[in-house]
Amino acid sequence: MMTMKDVNLTLSPPIPITFLSTLHNSNTWTARILLTRNSPTQSLRLCSSINRTAAVTSPAKEDDDGDEAMVDSAADVVRKFYGGINAHDLTSVEDLIADRCVYEDLVFPRPFVGRKDILQFFRTFTDSVGMDLQFVIDNLSTEDSSRVGVTWHLEWNGKPFPFSKGCSFYQLEVVNGKRQIIYGRDSVEPAIKPGETALVAIRGVAWLLRQFPQLADRL
Structure with a gap:
């Protein structure tokens, strides 16, 4: 499902407007970009249609993904x-x-x-x-x-x-x-395959443990 979301990003130090203008080509965002200048930072407002499962990843997480x-x-x-x-x-x-x-x-x-x-x-x-x-x-x-x-x-x-x-x-x-x-x-794979005999052995051990629970401490 596609939903409308506004994302406010503060970029510091300021980055050139020519770089910001290329963001509309990003595979992550299809965005209408509105720029306002505030010294010493620039604010970037992205009004975008994004998938509701998308998330803004912190720089630390991106570094971890890069390491992977x-x-x-x-x-x-x-x-x-x-x-x-x-x-x-x-x-x-x-x-x-x-x-x-x-x-x-x-x-x-x-x-x-x-x-x-x-x-x-x-x-x-x-x-x-x-x-x-x-x-x-x-x-x-x-x-x-x-x-x-x-x-x-x-x-x-x-x-x-x-x-x-x-x-x-x-x-x-x-x-x-x-x-x-x-x-x-x-x-x-075992060389000797006991088949149903193994089930008999398991059933016998389970019966013993039910009758004498203290034996479980020796397993």
């Missing part, structure tokens, strides 16, 4: 991460991981904490599988600037590898001008 625009998107960082692992190029992966990153691979009993431990984990992984085994991204979320979900599988020389489907979640933030992974979690 200067760095890779979260999705691009994750794509580069998988590309570096596939190429066994851990030097390129290093800058994608925050120094305080926590990485959980649910195959292992404890998370890997810190860039050094995480790189060592992937170094061991790449040394073990060689160049024949590659990650292939099936789907990757792209809308969020700080969180990315991925589904993937492994292929051996272009052919699907058994029991290699997985999904991962990554949380990212801008650190020292670079968007980096600060948290990751991998969940990999």
Whole structure:
């Protein structure tokens, strides 16, 4: 819905009228410009048809948006991460991981904490599988600037590898001008699939917890 709004802006120091006269070409405003001079400032009145969702952004916010625009998107960082692992190029992966990153691979009993431990984990992984085994991204979320979900599988020389489907979640933030992974979690397809047996086990544990609530403190 389009609504009429008046916006009063005070510009200091004064700026040339020739510059102001070009504002009607802005992608943001379609405006009728009325100028009045007041020393030491100029007042600018914009009588404009604007979308009701539009907002006047403060200079600080514009700077933040500019910083965001200067760095890779979260999705691009994750794509580069998988590309570096596939190429066994851990030097390129290093800058994608925050120094305080926590990485959980649910195959292992404890998370890997810190860039050094995480790189060592992937170094061991790449040394073990060689160049024949590659990650292939099936789907990757792209809308969020700080969180990315991925589904993937492994292929051996272009052919699907058994029991290699997985999904991962990554949380990212801008650190020292670079968007980096600060948290990751991998969940990999199990080689043994218990099926309904897993539901039986879950039902049994839930029954025990209902009967003996104090056991929950030991979980």
